């Protein structure tokens with residue numbers, strides 16, 4: 001493993017209102033460059049969320065998890081990149097044709113497109129119910145290979161899968177890892193967690209951190225502590 005890997009912090013902007021979200025971004029200030037905009041905020045406020053972040057010099061992971069026919073997904077990626085998304089995600093289970101179309105759209109833009117493999121809310125029983133007999137881990141690996149073969153940038157993955165994916169997919173495959181908890185911070189509903197430093201050592205390119213920053217009385221300091229761990 002390369003010890004020189006740079007692991008960046010993405011703060012998940014999981015807040016219901018735009019003014020709240022932007023007040024948080026302004027409060028965190030220069031410490032955090034990357035923000036994840038998810039379906040809650042985007043569905044309510046649309047591209048304005050992204051524009052406001054870009055106006056503040058931020059980079060945006062547009063977490064839309066697109067999953068549709070290839071043409072629709074490719075066009076959605078073009079739109080996402082046009083409004084300023086720097087990283088955009090799709091469901092890898094959309095299949096090779098959809099991933100190939102996503103990769104083609106990605107190459108026309110400056111954005112990176114990553115695949116979501118198996119949602120962490122899916123266990124063996126949930127997979128079986130939709131006709132998949134593979135274990136979650138086997139399914140993650142299968143989908144990661146589809147993502148890599150299509151030429152997409154990488155995947156969103158859990159801390160638990162990170163070492164396996166780094167080993168199987170090589171050093172260049174982008175890994176974006178949620179479920180991160182600095183030492184001493186409540187795990188909340190996250191079960192398979194890593195500290196920022198452990199994620200860096202396991203080969204994460206990006207860690208996604210929500211509540212440990214948003215719920216801290218001093219969010220800028222919480223972010224600074226995480227960055228210190230990553231340094």
Ligand code: C5P
Nearest residue numbers: 012014120178179190208209210211212
């Ligand atoms: O607050 P917390 O740090 O748990 O937030 C993590 C963020 O990453 C949330 O936006 C959550 O939806 C997202 N995420 C996750 N686990 C996944 C995929 C996404 O926690 N497997």
